[in-house]
């Protein structure tokens with residue numbers, strides 16, 4: 001099967017410069033969308049076809065669309081950053097393409113070739129490049145996704161899918177800047193089990209997390225920390241971020257057990273931390289380790305990391321049985337150093353020694 005090229009059908013009615021600038025002045029996260037989107041169809045026996053870049057518009061969905069009922073759907077998240085010379089580059093899109101393929105395999109969906117994934121993102125960014133913010137940490141967040149587009153109520157893998165990319169200008173994911181978040185250790189609800197879908201970026205994982213997120217909020221916490229589903233002891237990750245534990249010059253992130261999302265930020269930080277002279281490892285951390293090592297002062301900082309949230313310090317922890325302040329509750333030195341190094345790399349202010357930036 002051949003790879004389709006993306007046909008351009010530009011909008012005849014994009015937002016005016018003034019309207020776009022007003023949005024870019026305060027974009028928030030995931031609230032505004034650019035003028036275009038990419039759509040590529042997949043049909044059993046035919047493969048990928050009808051690749052188009054079209055004006056952003058609602059879809060018309062049949063009530064018996066299989067995704068509405070059985071949730072065969074996956075997504076990705078990556079960002080495009082304005083570089084000092086005015087050009088635009090994305091961060092590790094190949095890694096997102098590969099994770100998208102892994103999610104597709106788990107959810108019995110067709111795998112989109114890496115080149116087509118990157119070409120789709122590039123085409124949208126080039127068309128809507130005026131939407132890439134020009135200042136600071138702001139970026140253009142890309143949301144590639146795929147869902148079953150077949151109509152019917154039989155429970156089986158669909159034989160038609162739609163892949164799309166939309167884009168949304170992004171300021172801070174957590175409004176209020178780099179402010180430590182409070183977290184709730186979820187002992188009642190679990191996110192994922194070994195053999196389940198936790199390592200896939202699929203909508204159902206997020207739907208299932210919302211009741212725990214509401215529980216966290218009812219306890220005055222910003223975010224949920226998920227524990228392993230068997231012993232309810234081992235730290236896995238947060239709702240949309242991985243976690244790092246800082247022991248002086250050594251940083252540790254929960255190992256990939258198959259039930260947490262293999263974050264690209266998490267993976268990048270293992271390398272960036274070593275570049276900065278820290279020891280960086282994957283390991284196992286229990287809730288008891290967290291509390292004890294914070295009390296005895298060996299665990300100096302904890303932070304969360306992800307594409308949307310970049311690096312966010314954890315300032316306090318709560319569960320049914322315990323409640324503590326992480327360190328002094330303020331953003332830690334290692335957290336802020338890693339945050340700066342990552343953002344400097346992404347915005348072109350630090351040498352890209354690992355070839356992670358993809359210029360357009």
Ligand code: PLP
Nearest residue numbers: 240241242261263264265306307
């Ligand atoms: N964990 C979950 C559940 C997520 O949704 C995300 C966001 O994509 C992450 C971790 C962080 O992954 P990444 O760094 O690739 O954005």
Ligand code: COI
Nearest residue numbers: 077078240306307308309
């Ligand atoms: C991301 O960081 O890209 C995420 O997917 C997190 C969240 C918005 C789901």
